[in-house]
Amino acid sequence: MMNPTQKIKAGILGASGYTGAEVMRLLLRHPNIEICFLTADRKAGQPVQDVYPHLGGYGLPDMISVDSAPWDDVDVVFCGLPHGTTQEIIVGLSTTLKIIDLSADFRIEDPATYEEWYGHEHFAMELQSEAVYGLTEFNRDEIKNARLVACPGCYPTAVLLALLPLVSAGLIDPHDLVIDAKSGTTGAGRGLKQMTLFSEAGEGLSPYSIASHRHAPEIEQEIAKSIKVPAADIRVNFVPHLVPMSRGELITGHVRLSPGKTVRDVRAEYSAAFGDEPFIRLLPEGAVPQTQMVRGSNNCVINVFDDRIPGRATIIAAIDNLVKGSSGQAVQNMNVMFDLAETTALEQAPLFP
Amino acid sequence: MMNPTQKIKAGILGASGYTGAEVMRLLLRHPNIEICFLTADRKAGQPVQDVYPHLGGYGLPDMISVDSAPWDDVDVVFCGLPHGTTQEIIVGLSTTLKIIDLSADFRIEDPATYEEWYGHEHFAMELQSEAVYGLTEFNRDEIKNARLVACPGCYPTAVLLALLPLVSAGLIDPHDLVIDAKSGTTGAGRGLKQMTLFSEAGEGLSPYSIASHRHAPEIEQEIAKSIKVPAADIRVNFVPHLVPMSRGELITGHVRLSPGKTVRDVRAEYSAAFGDEPFIRLLPEGAVPQTQMVRGSNNCVINVFDDRIPGRATIIAAIDNLVKGSSGQAVQNMNVMFDLAETTALEQAPLFP
Amino acid sequence: MMNPTQKIKAGILGASGYTGAEVMRLLLRHPNIEICFLTADRKAGQPVQDVYPHLGGYGLPDMISVDSAPWDDVDVVFCGLPHGTTQEIIVGLSTTLKIIDLSADFRIEDPATYEEWYGHEHFAMELQSEAVYGLTEFNRDEIKNARLVACPGCYPTAVLLALLPLVSAGLIDPHDLVIDAKSGTTGAGRGLKQMTLFSEAGEGLSPYSIASHRHAPEIEQEIAKSIKVPAADIRVNFVPHLVPMSRGELITGHVRLSPGKTVRDVRAEYSAAFGDEPFIRLLPEGAVPQTQMVRGSNNCVINVFDDRIPGRATIIAAIDNLVKGSSGQAVQNMNVMFDLAETTALEQAPLFP
Amino acid sequence: MMNPTQKIKAGILGASGYTGAEVMRLLLRHPNIEICFLTADRKAGQPVQDVYPHLGGYGLPDMISVDSAPWDDVDVVFCGLPHGTTQEIIVGLSTTLKIIDLSADFRIEDPATYEEWYGHEHFAMELQSEAVYGLTEFNRDEIKNARLVACPGCYPTAVLLALLPLVSAGLIDPHDLVIDAKSGTTGAGRGLKQMTLFSEAGEGLSPYSIASHRHAPEIEQEIAKSIKVPAADIRVNFVPHLVPMSRGELITGHVRLSPGKTVRDVRAEYSAAFGDEPFIRLLPEGAVPQTQMVRGSNNCVINVFDDRIPGRATIIAAIDNLVKGSSGQAVQNMNVMFDLAETTALEQAPLFP
DSSP: OOOTTSOEEEEEESTTSHHHHHHHHHHTTOTTEEEEEEEOGGGTTOOHHHHOGGGTTSOOOOEEOGGGOOGGGOSEEEEOOOTTTHHHHHTTSOTTSEEEEOSSTTTOOOHHHHHHHHSSOOSOHHHHHHOEEOOHHHHHHHHHTOSEEEOOOHHHHHHHHHHHHHHHTTOBOTTOOEEEEEEOGGGGOSSOOGGGBHHHHTTOOEEOSTTTOTHHHHHHHHHHHHTTOOGGGOOOEEEEEEOSSSSOEEEEEEEEBOTTOOHHHHHHHHHHHHTTOSSEEEOOTTOOOOGGGTTTSSOEEEEEEEOSSTTEEEEEEEEOTTIIIIIHHHHHHHHHHTTOOTTTTOOOOOOOO | OOOTTSOEEEEEESTTSHHHHHHHHHHTTOTTEEEEEEEOGGGTTOOHHHHOGGGTTSOOOOEEOGGGOOGGGOSEEEEOOOTTTHHHHHTTSOTTSEEEEOSSTTTOOOHHHHHHHHSSOOSOHHHHTTOEEOOHHHHHHHHHTOSEEEOOOHHHHHHHHHHHHHHHTTOBOTTOOEEEEEEOGGGGOSSOOGGGBHHHHTTOOEEOSTTTOTHHHHHHHHHHHHTTOOGGGOOOEEEEEEOSSSSOEEEEEEEEBOTTOOHHHHHHHHHHHHTTOSSEEEOOTTOOOOGGGTTTSSOEEEEEEEOSSTTEEEEEEEEOTTIIIIIHHHHHHHHHHTTOOTTTTOOOOOOOO | OOOTTSOEEEEEESTTSHHHHHHHHHHTTOTTEEEEEEEOGGGTTOOHHHHOGGGTTSOOOOEEOGGGOOGGGOSEEEEOOOTTTHHHHHTTSOTTSEEEEOSSTTTOOOHHHHHHHHSSOOSOHHHHTTOEEOOHHHHHHHHHTOSEEEOOOHHHHHHHHHHHHHHHTTOBOTTOOEEEEEEOGGGGOSSOOGGGBHHHHTTOOEEOSTTTOTHHHHHHHHHHHHTTOOGGGOOOEEEEEEOSSSSOEEEEEEEEBOTTOOHHHHHHHHHHHHTTOSSEEEOOTTOOOOGGGTTTSSOEEEEEEEOSSTTEEEEEEEEOTTIIIIIHHHHHHHHHHTTOOTTTTOOOOOOOO | OOOTTSOEEEEEESTTSHHHHHHHHHHTTOTTEEEEEEEOGGGTTOOHHHHOGGGTTSOOOOEEOGGGOOGGGOSEEEEOOOTTTHHHHHTTSOTTSEEEEOSSTTTOOOHHHHHHHHSSOOSOHHHHTTOEEOOHHHHHHHHHTOSEEEOOOHHHHHHHHHHHHHHHTTOBOTTOOEEEEEEOGGGGOSSOOGGGBHHHHTTOOEEOSTTTOTHHHHHHHHHHHHTTOOGGGOOOEEEEEEOSSSSOEEEEEEEEBOTTOOHHHHHHHHHHHHTTOSSEEEOOTTOOOOGGGTTTSSOEEEEEEEOSSTTEEEEEEEEOTTIIIIIHHHHHHHHHHTTOOTTTTOOOOOOOO
16 A cells, blocks of 8 residues: 555646536545646636536646646546547657546557557557456456556446456357447537437437447447457447436346346346445345436446346446446556555445436 | 308317327317317316316316216217226227227237236127227228227337337238337326336436236237238237336337348338328438427437348437327328318427427 | 419528527428528538428438528528628619628618627628517517618517616616526527536536627617617616526516606506507516526516615516527518518427426 | 544434535535434435435435434534425524534524514514624624524525625615516525426526515525615615526626726725635626536636726626535535534535536
8 A cells, every 4th residue: 555645746728518517526636646737728727617516625736738738747647538538648658657537549459450440550569469348346456557557438347347257157159249328418429419418318218339439349348358259259238328317327228138047146246246336335125226226326226136037137327337337447547556445536435216 | 161251079088197188289170170078087077277277278178077978969088098998988988989008908909818917807898899990090991990000009100100010011021020219207107106206217227027017918909900810820029118207209120021021122112002101211321310300399210220140230210209109190090080181280390498 | 362372482692600590490381481501611512401400301401501602592591691791792782683781781870889799890880770670579560671781689689678668658767777687598508608518507606798798789770779869878787697407588677766656557558559569468467477488489477566775666577589589580580571470480489398 | 723533423414305406415524524314204214215216325424313313423414494394493402513504594583574574473583683694705703603593595605695795895885776586496496396307498598586575584584684775774675586497596786886886896894804715706807607607516616797887886606506506505504603614525526517
């Protein structure tokens, strides 16, 4: 453990986005962290108050451009930049700097898959090979020693927490995974899009990116790795829906149980996998996860139910997409990387109602 | 066709509920209908203004108790009563009175299934055997001559419109139907429930009645009938979710295509089935149905998409649960029963935003 | 009255905005209107389905650029263009064409006031002098003979309906008008603004444009006219708030009664002023107007209440900002201009819930 | 200051209500507090998980009935009971027990006023005379030595924070206070009411309790006290509105400046009054308070603006009604009463979006 009086110095890239703001919110309560700089190119020179009024009055530094970031002053940077831009920036940074990337830039291991889904050649494949996939509960040891952690996408976080233990234990068929996913509007970021205007998203429900969402190959990659088959062997159904709420993400997994297996076996496996995890909560039998149960927290609630079709089950998991699905998991990873108590700054109970 | 100057006289039972109010809203614009009485036992004596202020000023009659309903004055009654109460009331009515039931009382044909799901013996099985299932697009001829029409549940309406043509045509596997359903809060009615308080349902997403929703056996019954197998042979996955919106319902069907069949075949079948239907709209290829597209209207928008898992497809349909999913379909059925133009009073374009 | 078989031909400028879409929705139900063209420069060539999916399937023409509008083919144009752009376009049109402007371009009579609030010299003052302010209930006679009608802003519509009768009758002090206004997000249009993203406006309440909203001088102008004083003599408090709903507008007027006057006098005046009005509804004593009572309709609900401060009263009025506050009033004005029944296409009861 | 290893023992009465849950949420992060019991008569015997699923897994005790509360085991109780019930319960408790009441039971000093507004004679006037009004920023010294603290209502909290300094300093006219207030639905509690159903409150705005809200006499009492006049001398306009959001409260004060005074003077007074306050933040000139800026936090944001009517000003303040407006202020008061750092457990930055 660190000397408690010594502060880790952190910078946040892309601090004007929602994930950047959420890293700030969490780190403000972290006793071992000092926030040294915030970058936001188009807002450079502005105080935090102007960009995120709710964070005014907390003594945070003004926004600066990424070009003027004092890299040498910090121990760790959180990167909340748009996809594709992190690669170019961090490739030139000191190798002693720890990097926690919240974008998709280092999540996909196969260059061809990356290029297919993100539309351009990867700019920093040598860094990619070094990156550790930051799903904390499953990769803790690698994260501990990593320099570059690629935090999972919000959907993959919920999906993999719910499915990886079952796939690994052979409880469900990895070739019949139907994932019906639902997210609040913050999942689409703070950028201006017609689809996420209040007048468009309010009082409505919109499926989107059906069978074409970038989180599908990420999910497939990790499921394939867990059972040691090529990524191309796994194809999942993945249909996300935009829900008229700001925060929250819930995945409904419609799965086929392996012959002879039951939801009781699934619950037992969850208990084994997550019994000691501080943030993953298997609900009591019959209790249904809701996004309301995790809002603002790093928690994931999870449960499994019998399907009416014999041999099938329904798995439900809910997270806050901006916390466990992004910035909270990033801070959790930072705690692991710096040998701090993993729950530091993440203990706040959910906000409900 | 009716003599245009002669008005059909209608009564509405359970006018204080949302479906009752929606029947009123629609009938107010119907040139051939006169609303003669409204019942609402606990509100008897109150003007409409006190129960539904938005309907004040339209000259509607005051609420009365069901006991004092002048049955002989009307040609048709719409029943928006709580499940289980319609049976007892209508069993004693004149057989010349047309009855359009919006409750679940006459939807389930098998008495044992009814008793299993609704918790009591059916009180009017002889009427049940006479009831026609009011999914207009598929049962038009029977509806035309029916005395008693049992309007489908809101979820079954969307599910059956989307799946029946495909199951009937052998395009999809009826034994692998995964239906992930989403509804606004009006689906739960105007009764006071903690789950539908704004503070509880807002900013959140809640699955409910997983594998235990009463609309599942209704869906199974109709699918089984369409392929002439016993209802017990069909079991569907059905997982509904409560969405923080008032109106709207969307179902995401994750289905397995029959060998050799493609989404192109599905689109062709939809075109054939619905090409002449005034309220069912197959969207252009790639266009995704949203509940926003149908709000306040009797329309159903529908489309089909390739799944990432070969041989599977994703089907999406959206309706307004209070219109096509309930009161609008009821009015549509009334138009059929009285030989009026089927679209009368239902032509209003959706309200968006 | 028109020959019922002869259709008035209409064009809609700026059909991709919310007010344009709402004019479409309403006119689709108008028996005397044929929609001949829709302009939307950046969407030119696109079918309505791509711009407003909820209006697909109704046989509307594709979007065209305003440059290619066939002006000679139409009898009337509805202008839903951004403020400042209508002036330049319509200045060159045939003087036999009727123009119903939904923008602010012709609302302000005084050129200096216009320039002060809209940031540029007026481009078509000669048309301005011809324009009639389209608050139907108060200017019916002028509207009947007008070529160019400037429809009021959404806030002024609600405010003036509520206050003009009282100011004119000397029941309240025109120099102590405190107007606390609330609007849904559609009031800000379909343009992309950070403030109206779901994630920003949801679960929150935001005052804006305090004492600096462009609707303030418009309100002052009309109040001043009604009591024949110079506009500069009237200054109103006007504080609008953005509410997390799409549609709806409610104004809370905190007013000072003239000596000896009571809320009973105010109710009597409202009865006198609005007793014959089809769209203005004085609620029963004690009943509180809500936006839910008017959604999707051209109605305005209104009432008055005692204040705790002796000699003061609270006035509340609610409208749907896109209907009575904009497109519905525009259609109402068109009905007046073409000598049609004023309620044509506007009879639909409100949508609730 | 307390011995840091020694925990204060607390009980929460009415733990099944929203304010009770919020006290739990906050105290879970309090290093000096141990939650010993939770009462909820109708939920007695249930685990917290069943009543508030988001608080499951934190080791809280099961609900018990108030009759079985082990009063001797605790140092302090938070009372979140319905109005009128706290009086009877606490009248019999040991006088060494500190009581922090979140209900209205001890807010009104004058028995006749209490009876007029709450509909029954006060049951414990001797306790009333001992109660300290818990508006922390203004009554810190009395709170420090109080046994019984009556926490202010949510609206009075925001109103008094904004107005008391100005009234006390003679900057505004205490006889011309127009307070247009807006609140989310949690202000109405978790009880089942038609008005707060999602389907009723969503997509709408509803004024309520116009000139008849119980918070009006509470505001008047405190304003009168601050300028040492009888409560009956002060009458405020107070019109609350229900906003479709769960949390958050914003008040818009339309006030008359004293002759010669300006908004600059108001800002200076706020700076003087709140410069050292940890939770009250005067925003930069021109920045508009929004409820989004304080969600989940104990903060109050405040600002003042010129009115268009000369000599008037608009004052805006926003709080989270469940935190600063209720449970947060209660914890703040507890910190004061037990000589702890006042911000303990209340440091969490707001949750946005």
